[in-house]
Amino acid sequence: MYLSTVSRPDADPPSSGRPRRGLALVSGNVVALGTVSLITDVSAEMVTAVLPLYLVLGLQLSPLAFGVLDGVHTGASALLRVVGGFAADRFGRRKLVAGVGYALSAVAKLGLLLAGRSVPAIGAVIAVDRLGKGLRSAPRDALITLSTPAEALGRAFGVHRAMDSVGAFLGPLAAFAVLLVVGQSYDAVFVTSFCVAALAVVVLVLFVRERPPGEPTDRPGDPKVSVREALGLLRSRPTRRLLLAAALLGLATIGDGFVYLLLQRREDLGLRWFPLLAVGTSLAYLVLAAPLGVLADRIGRLPVVVGGYAALGATYLLLAGPVHGWPVLALTLALYGTFYAATDGVLIALAGPVLPPRLRTTGIALVQTGQALAYLVSSVLFGLTWQAWGPDTAIRLAALAVAGVLVVTVLLLASPSRLFTRKVPR
Structure with a gap:
């Protein structure tokens, strides 16, 4: 099940110097990219935290209309991801x-002010905003993989996603604070979100390196990547x-907005x-992103991914179950966070x-893209199912x-071939 630890002739060269073990520091480029993601997620989650209320309760959108907008929120970037990669x-x-990509998402926060109450404009x-995310995600993740030896990729992505989740943690708190200060003024949330997103672009320009250490520079006459080679x-x-x-895993995932609306409805939250x-x-x-990343490097990444989707299934069952109360609410959110971390x-x-x-960027x-289209x-x-039944x-x-x-995914990726079972020597 060690798909990500395959030895290949064109694989990334091993890191020089002493091997890094445990929770050793990741490269400076990974930390810089994590800082950019942290700041960007503060901005993004400020909007995400209030958008379902604004659309469903403020503009009275039906569940189907909200589902279309929520799908656009992720799916609109699908084709641009491939072009950008x-x-x-x-x-x-x-x-x-x-x-x-980061700049586009920043500008979109101001666009919410101009859109007003027009659903098509929103x-x-x-x-x-999602086009911006589509442009940036693959190049960012490719830079992480190219800045990290193969045997430490789980740790590197775990540290990056942990920093990213700090922003996701702070964003709703920032939105909550803005709404406490100015009342139910969503415009103030959108303006504050734009200012934070602009700061992330500045950090990217100043601190992220175009070429991580160890990546050779292009020489004159080197062939460029062609469409045929990408295909x-x-x-x-x-x-x-x-x-x-x-793609199948994306098809089994519903949006955060739906999960939180169901929780608010079940628990009758203010x-x-x-x-x-x-x-x-x-x-x-x-809390879990970095430890699960390290665990994935040790026991295999596929088991951790499968465990994460099992936590997602448990989240859905709790949302459909008869038990209510704060302990169930806390358990549901904990399982949902575990899903993302894994x-x-x-x-x-x-x-x-x-x-x-x-x-690497094209492949990522x-x-x-497969996940975005399925989402x-x-x-x-x-x-549609909510509205109908x-x-x-x-x-x-x-x-x-x-x-x-999950059953199909295990059958697809738990291959007996050497490609899926061989570890990278440490």
């Missing part, structure tokens, strides 16, 4: 492509298995407490070394989908 590989400008602004990734059987598994639901998830993510970075760590360095973009379908279907039936069907997808 290919451009970053072809021209060797991963930092530049990522920077454009949908367009959300799409721009060649799809001829690799392990890559095809990975892409299919990623609206002012709604932004704090994301804080509980982010706290569990923050899957978000670990899945990319699992994929990284299977992809050649020249096409393909994985993320778009999942959000629309969940919203009610939230309880919808969430039970989601739990059933997680169980079925």
Whole structure:
């Protein structure tokens, strides 16, 4: 099950010097990228924490309409992820492509002010924000994989995602504080979010290196990555298995907004407490991301990913169960945070070394695109099911989908071939 620890002729060279063990420090580029993600997530989660209330309770959107917008929130970036990933590989400008993505997402926060109460305009602004995320995610993750030896990818992504989750933890608290100060003024949240996002772009420009240590510079006459070479990734059987598994896992995942709306509805929470639901998830993510990353390096990344989706299935079952109260609420948020900690970075760590360095960004973009498109379908279907048969039936069907997808994922990725079972020597 050690897909991400395959020895390849074109794999990243081993790090020089003394081997790093345990929770040793990761590279400076990973820390810089983690800082950018931390600041960006403060901005993003400020908006995410209030957007479901603004759309469903403020604008009176139906569950289906919210599902479409929520799917657009992730799915709109799908094709641009591949274009951005290919451009970053072809021209060797991963930092530049990522920077454009971060800048787009920052500007989108101001776009929410101009959109007013127009649902189509809000949908367009959300799409721009996700286009920015689509551009930046693959180049950022590729820089992490290229800044880290293969045997430490779980730890590197765990540290990065832990820093990212600090931002996710602070963002809803910041939104909560702004709303306490100015009342139910969502515009103030959007303006504050833009200022924070702009700071993240500045940190990226000043501190993230375009070429991590150990990556050779391009020489005049070196062939650039071609479309044909990028399409060649799809001829690799392990890559095809990975892409299919990623898409299926995305299909079994509903949006955070739905999870928090269901919790608010079940527990009859006051609206002012709604932004704090994301804080509980982010706290569990923050605590577990780095330890689960280290665990994935030791026991295999696939078992950790499977465990994460098992936690997601348990979350859905709790949302559909008859038991109420604060202990169940806390357990639900803890399991939801565990899901993110065990899957978000670990899945990319699992994929990284299977992809050649020249096409690393393109390959990661393909994985993320498969998940984004599947997530778009999942959000629309969940919203439609909620509207047709009610939230309880919808969430039970989601739990059933997680169980079925996990079985297929294990069959796809737990291959007996050497490619999936061989460890990298330490």
